[in-house]
Amino acid sequence: MQKGYSWLWVSLVAFLPGMLAGQNLIPNGNFETYRNCPRQDNQLIEATPWYNPNRATPDFYHECFQTGQMSLPPHSGKGVGHLFFDQGWAEYLGVRLIKPLIADECYYFEMYIATDTPNKYLPETLGAYFSTSPVTDVTTTDRLPANPQILDTQPKNSLGRLQWQRVAGFVTAKGGEQYITIGNFNKEPPFLGYYYLFVDDISLVPVNLELGKDTTLCGRQSTLLLDATTPGAFDYRWNDGSTKPTRQVTKPGKYSVTAVTSCKTLTDSLIVDYALDFSLGADTTICNGQTLTLKVPATTTSTYRWQDGSSTNTLTVRQAGQYSIRVTQASCIASDTIQVQYIRPPELELGPDKQLCGAQLFVIKPTVAEGKFSWTDQISGVERTVSSSGIYRASVQNACATVTDSIVIDYNACDCVLYAPNTFTPNGDGLNDVFLAYGCGDITITSLAIFNRWGEVVFETKDSPFLWDGNYRGDHCETGVYAWRIQYRLRQQGKVITDQKTGPLSLIR
Template identity: 60%
Template structure:
């Protein structure tokens, strides 16, 4: 019997491109199927057609019977296998292939592994062996085989219990019908034993086929060409694109070159279109306009508009869905166009405004038949302004876009900074704070207050730029104080940095 121990959890990390499993030559590669639900260790044989090729005791676990031995969830599905490796003890997994390998053909092998003790993992030992006949042994040591796939990437610094991939390419000699997984180079030293979980094992032929030449019916038909190839490192289509798939939307020759470390694959397909016509994109017309639809040149004689008419042209005068159906041999193609009619948008921001001092103005746009937006990031429709500038807005719909601008100006009467000479912070609700203010083109940036000896008693660089008469948490003495205000003044397109000093009286 094997010794059991509580080990720290670890993951094996080895990243290669993702592989589709549709052509897997292995049955039950994900350990999902079972003959009888495994309710103890050493039951690999229940995961048909997997079997144990030597005298050791590999495990098969499934969530049909939860157990603490399954130290991590399966990578996919509900089942997984586990190997135990120790001095003179080598466990393996083996299974027959669905069909023999073809001589000189390339195949891509892949499996996912994880271990609870990465510090004991033996790099360059775990892999896969493909053989014409099954390899078996009554002993419990290493099997005498030269594996075609050996992991040389994973090290003892890998994380714990995280599924990652071990993979490689195999060029078949021909006739290989069995796969064996395990350690093929060496076994752990004394006290170096470790477990290895295994899931999602696959063996895929390296092949690619775009299919036969084909004809599509109607311009709206498309065809998705799929060149996905196991282990591909590069895809290169005729137009230089590099995705595994290509969407055909027009007639022509389409080709792809797929590069793998094993070989380079190439394929070409011709796609033709029958009844290749188009009425155009859905459109929106302004009220009063018309649209003339035409049958395409060289159209077969069998065609009908949506109302049953068969005229070469059709004049659209009202909103609706218009379609043309054309028949040729066994090909029937239909195209349609949705036509909408909308009135043109309207917008009026009102007359320009000349303001003075601290006056503000609220712009209330008058608009209809579209979506309103300001030229700047302002979001609300109604906006109140207090500075000079040009304020532009637009209204858009599918018919058109109209714009309007209103000019706000403070330049005719000058722009000044206003400060009170006296304030009474006595909490009577009247004149309790010293707060300067300016016209819309002035932006205050800081306020500083000094006592009669020049000591700073208050300072702020944040709105609302007001002093409540307190100093160090207590009411400031009655008397005369000095103030300094820094501000920015907008003049036309320029902005000036200014400052102003003055005195104020504090009384109570």
């Protein structure tokens, strides 16, 4: 392999989805053009400007005349080249490039081949050789002495019978190459190992990336498809992170892309602007009685036409409906539309602040209209029962607005006390059968303990409800005097105090 060149085999899975970008430097690479319709074998000369480099007899077939020699349809179009390889016999295709190659520039080559005897096909033989002058020897049918820059190295078992397969690779030019020779360069078939090879869609394109010049579109409804398709590229990366070879432009800005090939990495960018860059905004809903001002940029070279015929760059909305504008500037016309709806504002009333005393409970009953209600502390439901001091807030929301309200509950209207009876009668008559302690809304009991006259604990709990049924380990306690101790937390005016209280208790049966 010559220095400065690289090769690559590409199987049936193609790098490029469709035709290669850029100018194809191979004239008549798909064998569509002919001087005279070929009606027999050995007629490569009719596929102008292709020529035969040696004394062998390559073929050119075209659907303009059905010779029966085409065992499969062309890869594209209607024509194919056809080569034969045997001991002492090697056929080639030669053509002059449309223009010479430029030194140090990278080019991407590809062609499609197919055979009806893939078991005879010889890998590491078929290739393409680029040269500054034609490689010819009209005195022999033997292989031509050349070291191809593109060479098929794929195992022959990858080639299916009568299936088009791609041979492709990169060429870094030395400069001045203007001829290509395609054929067998390394091995001759063994005895009785001869085979035929169809060839189609031969191309050579410069490896470059061109998004085009900076451009200006009319308005936001105008779009532009950027195509960064690069011959042989296997990775694309746009400035927004997308990885496809194309990108749809829907707004002004700078767009850049990097394409990676095996021979080099390319980057290009362009700026897209909009001559009429405006928007009336998304469809919206506003409250009854409100107005909305629609506005587009004012220029001395633009004319305006609203749906009502007015011709200024602003319009005041006072009622529900669809509003549209058409702006003309030179040859550019842009338009936009917005739908405006009116609804009543939401309503919320939690009621007046409340001062409570002792163990009173209070139910907050909000008055709600025209929206979705929610408590700010995520409590579910609308009505809410409270038993302690605090500020309780809620809101009602709709597409028009959000309103909030709050109510203050204050248990400081009287002294906050802890209630505990001094006598109870656990005799099962349903009256005063348990000792039960409770406090005002700002008191939270945390534990209850009962002691006998000798100071022994006969009952203790830290769980609500804080009550004693007069039993100890399943047995009835004797009539007598006992003592209780209650530990609690008192929350008032934003402060929390931990304390305890004790008192006597008479158990009577």
